[in-house]
Amino acid sequence: MQExxxxxxxxDREAAMAVAKRQRMLESEKENIEKxxxxxxxxxxxxxxxxxxxxxxxxxxxxxxxxxxxxx
Numbered sequence: 001m002q003e004x005x006x007x008x009x010x011x012d013r014e015a016a017m018a019v020a021k022r023q024r025m026l027e028s029e030k031e032n033i034e035k036x037x038x039x040x041x042x043x044x045x046x047x048x049x050x051x052x053x054x055x056x057x058x059x060x061x062x063x064x065x066x067x068x069x070x071x072x
Contacts, residue, residue: 022048
């Protein structure tokens with residue numbers, strides 16, 4: 001039980017570090033874009049934006065699907 005709790009705590013810590021790293025990357029990218037607006041964004045940022053878009057799109061599609069199922 002304690003080992004499982006430690007394992008979960010380690011995963012949570014790693015996830016928090018990954019989020020912090022991504023946030024720093026995005027802030028840096030934002031500053032670079034503000035300095036040079038016509039600069040291409042990094043591939044990591046493109047993939048992140050695409051992932052966010054896909055997740056939001058799927059959530060909306062599932063939400064619409066669930067609302068149509070519950071109304072019929």
